[in-house]
Amino acid sequence: MAIIGHQKQWQFLRKSAELNRFNHAYLFWGQSHLGKRVIAKEFVRLLNCQEDPRHFSNSSSGQTNFTKSSGGCQKCWSCQAFQREIHPDLIFIKSEGKEIKISQIRHLQYFLSFRPHSSLFKAVVLEEAERMNSEAQSCLLKTLEEPSKNSLLFLLTEHPRMLLPTILSRVQTIKFFPVPKSEIKDYLKTHKISSSNIELISSLSFGRPGLALEFSKNPEKLEKAYKTIKEIAEMSQLELADRFQYVKTLASQEHDPKEILESWLRYFRDILRIKIGLPPELEISSSFGYNPSIPQIKQIINSIEKINFLISSTNVNLKLALEQIMLKI
Numbered sequence: 331m332a333i334i335g336h337q338k339q340w341q342f343l344r345k346s347a348e349l350n351r352f353n354h355a356y357l358f359w360g361q362s363h364l365g366k367r368v369i370a371k372e373f374v375r376l377l378n379c380q381e382d383p384r385h386f387s388n389s390s391s392g393q394t395n396f397t398k399s400s401g402g403c404q405k406c407w408s409c410q411a412f413q414r415e416i417h418p419d420l421i422f423i424k425s426e427g428k429e430i431k432i433s434q435i436r437h438l439q440y441f442l443s444f445r446p447h448s449s450l451f452k453a454v455v456l457e458e459a460e461r462m463n464s465e466a467q468s469c470l471l472k473t474l475e476e477p478s479k480n481s482l483l484f485l486l487t488e489h490p491r492m493l494l495p496t497i498l499s500r501v502q503t504i505k506f507f508p509v510p511k512s513e514i515k516d517y518l519k520t521h522k523i524s525s526s527n528i529e530l531i532s533s534l535s536f537g538r539p540g541l542a543l544e545f546s547k548n549p550e551k552l553e554k555a556y557k558t559i560k561e562i563a564e565m566s567q568l569e570l571a572d573r574f575q576y577v578k579t580l581a582s583q584e585h586d587p588k589e590i591l592e593s594w595l596r597y598f599r600d601i602l603r604i605k606i607g608l609p610p611e612l613e614i615s616s617s618f619g620y621n622p623s624i625p626q627i628k629q630i631i632n633s634i635e636k637i638n639f640l641i642s643s644t645n646v647n648l649k650l651a652l653e654q655i656m657l658k659i
């Protein structure tokens with residue numbers, strides 16, 4: 331899997347591996363779909379490559395080069411097994427329902443209690459780590475307090491403040507940011523995608539390579555993302571009663587609320603760009619003449635971010651929450 335963007339973070343990890351000064355527990359902090367999971371996997375692959383376990387000769391040239399920005403030789407059994415996620419020394423842990431439970435952390439500890447099966451390091455990637463309930467977090471502390479030298483642990487999260495301070499103090503935090511549109515475009519150009527779609531995909535993915543890849547493989551998802559943005563853009567033209575009707579319909583359908591809120595965020599951030607004199611990422615953002623004040627737009631963005639956070643952590647009433655946003659438009 332190619333690493334798209336994030337060269338600073340990746341070269342930092344490579345260098346730490348080269349110097350044998352890497353950590354055993356990392357917190358990868360950043361929005362979803364940025365590529366945190368890909369980088370964790372590539373780092374594990376790099377450290378375990380059988381061809382040359384210290385396969386670090388390709389130092390950064392500062393250029394985007396998809397071969398160089400992957401971990402390991404990519405050819406040996408180990409590299410391929412990690413890539414296909416069938417390596418016995420790597421597991422991924424995700425929430426079951428809304429939470430990551432203590433039983434899952436105990437499973438992690440059991441997994442790490444054995445020596446690696448066929449590599450130098452065993453690794454666990456904990457996705458959406460903020461979903462660990464408090465019991466699970468306390469249980470994980472034990473692992474962080476006494477890490478085994480053959481283990482690697484990656485906590486991936488958008489919301490580190492939902493983790494215990496004692497967890498945060500025991501991991502090395504690496505922050506990830508949206509990737510420049512030009513880098514996503516360059517990557518898409520290496521695939522068979524029409525130039526108009528490259529433009530649309532790179533705009534609608536808003537700096538998130540993972541989303542760009544999903545859009546490129548799934549035209550329906552791309553269309554849906556565009557439709558959500560178009561609908562929220564049209565909301566500014568409607569009466570409050572119609573906006574409430576719209577959110578009622580949205581809340582009753584089987585949409586992923588996070589996806590809707592993230593699309594809204596992208597749209598309103600784009601409106602903010604226009605307001606401060608920057609060109610919009612999306613053509614549609616300027617097509618309805620929507621002209622809120624800067625404080626108003628910041629308020630809308632804040633409330634969407636707040637609701638997005640609450641949705642991850644509580645059983646918030648979606649319809650009421652979306653109505654709050656509609657009141658502010």
Ligand SMILES: [Zn+2]
Nearest residue numbers: 379403406409
């Ligand atoms: Zn290899």
